[in-house]
Amino acid sequence: MMEKIRQIWKVKDLRLSIAFVLAMLLIFRLAAHVPIPGVDALALKEFFAGNQVLGLMSLLTGGGMENFSIVMLGVGPYITSSIIFQLLAMIIPAMEEMNKEEAGRQKVMMWSRWATVPISMVQSYGMITLIQNSSGGIIGGFSWMDKLAAMITITAGTILLMWLGELISEKKIGNGISFLIFAGIVAGLPTAIQNLAATYDPTMLPTIIAYVVVAILTVVGVVIINEGQRNIPVQYARQIHGNRAFGGASSHLPIRVNMAGVMPIIFAVSIVMFPQMAAQFFQNAKSVWLSHAAQWFLAALANQWVYGIMYFILVFGFTYFYTEVIFHPKQIAENLQKQGGFIPGIRPGRHTSDYLYATSNKVIFTGALSLAILAIMPIIVTGVSGIPSMTIGGTSILIVVSVVIETVKQIEAQLSMREYDM
Numbered sequence: 001m002m003e004k005i006r007q008i009w010k011v012k013d014l015r016l017s018i019a020f021v022l023a024m025l026l027i028f029r030l031a032a033h034v035p036i037p038g039v040d041a042l043a044l045k046e047f048f049a050g051n052q053v054l055g056l057m058s059l060l061t062g063g064g065m066e067n068f069s070i071v072m073l074g075v076g077p078y079i080t081s082s083i084i085f086q087l088l089a090m091i092i093p094a095m096e097e098m099n100k101e102e103a104g105r106q107k108v109m110m111w112s113r114w115a116t117v118p119i120s121m122v123q124s125y126g127m128i129t130l131i132q133n134s135s136g137g138i139i140g141g142f143s144w145m146d147k148l149a150a151m152i153t154i155t156a157g158t159i160l161l162m163w164l165g166e167l168i169s170e171k172k173i174g175n176g177i178s179f180l181i182f183a184g185i186v187a188g189l190p191t192a193i194q195n196l197a198a199t200y201d202p203t204m205l206p207t208i209i210a211y212v213v214v215a216i217l218t219v220v221g222v223v224i225i226n227e228g229q230r231n232i233p234v235q236y237a238r239q240i241h242g243n244r245a246f247g248g249a250s251s252h253l254p255i256r257v258n259m260a261g262v263m264p265i266i267f268a269v270s271i272v273m274f275p276q277m278a279a280q281f282f283q284n285a286k287s288v289w290l291s292h293a294a295q296w297f298l299a300a301l302a303n304q305w306v307y308g309i310m311y312f313i314l315v316f317g318f319t320y321f322y323t324e325v326i327f328h329p330k331q332i333a334e335n336l337q338k339q340g341g342f343i344p345g346i347r348p349g350r351h352t353s354d355y356l357y358a359t360s361n362k363v364i365f366t367g368a369l370s371l372a373i374l375a376i377m378p379i380i381v382t383g384v385s386g387i388p389s390m391t392i393g394g395t396s397i398l399i400v401v402s403v404v405i406e407t408v409k410q411i412e413a414q415l416s417m418r419e420y421d422m
Contacts, residue, residue: 228257262402319368
């Protein structure tokens with residue numbers, strides 16, 4: 001461990017990249033503590049403490065929502081926009097063709113950035129209205145102009161985080177959006193530990209032990225899933241040029257059990273909270289049937305087993321969905337054929353593409369199922385033991401461990417590249 005740290009410190013570019021990422025995260029943390037005026041901070045904290053869904057959202061934004069800060073929405077709107085355009089790319093052939101070229105991908109990313117603005121405006125309006133309609137007078141005397149100014153400020157904060165995330169991604173030591181979510185979760189750990197120490201009671205010992213056991217199992221499970229892969233043998237044809245022979249080497253094509261990394265969890269959390277947010281927004285509606293429908297929906301989702309089933313399906317489905325976005329068997333088969341490579345027993349071209357697609361689906365099924373089980377494991381323990389805080393804790397651990405593993409891998413890859421160059 002210390003040897004790796006010394007190697008990182010010796011490489012100037014890598015050292016500067018890590019320092020730059022830390023500086024961006026510091027800006028994010030400072031922004032999370034810049035509040036929008038006109039809000040009762042104490043009443044707002046109590047409101048979030050009594051709502052598990054909003055508590056999870058605040059946790060993922062590093063307390064930005066709980067503080068009613070300028071970055072209270074975090075990178076949620078950008079994630080929603082990305083999901084929309086990735087779905088459109090799978091439905092619309094023209095967008096699918098665009099994603100095959102770098103210029104096309106850049107254009108789709110630009111559209112995603114543009115779409116983040118109206119999504120942020122809508123979500124900020126919904127959050128302000130939801131908090132304004134809650135009991136306790138959290139927001140007092142907000143005129144339409146005040147509300148519009150707050151919406152614009154919150155949207156600008158989201159765009160700032162989107163920009164910071166892209167700057168972090170450019171340093172190639174981790175996904176910028178995942179880094180920001182990771183930083184938000186880690187920032188809440190000292191407060192959680194402090195609250196636990198302040199309210200500790202000997203009767204809480206079984207709860208703490210259960211939490212530690214689930215945390216250890218989650219960490220071990222995430223490491224196993226992220227490190228697992230299936231190696232497909234690849235043989236390169238022997239070529240003769242003049243009196244020299246080239247090729248004929250054997251290699252392998254790794255297919256990871258979890259190619260999607262932490263993104264299915266982030267996508268699932270973003271989506272699973274949306275209907276609850278909408279229902280909470282409409283439960284005080286003037287229309288009686290709409291108010292009753294929203295209250296019924298909230299009561300249904302208050303059941304941990306219903307919530308767990310929905311969460312399981314979303315994580316499982318998004319693992320397949322995101323893998324479909326980043327893994328392209330047809331392109332891999334074409335590249336192998338151009339390089340004179342082939343899978344023993346499989347004909348080059350379409351047959352290789354079909355084989356890779358079928359194999360990846362079998363491998364990904366294991367990864368998707370395992371990731372979904374790990375995601376709902378804290379919910380199962382919550383239902384059995386009655387520990388309400390474990391659902392939030394389990395999701396946080398899952399995201400933190402996945403981001404750390406991915407970051408370590410990218411740093412090691414950069415170290416290997418520099419050793420090779422030397």
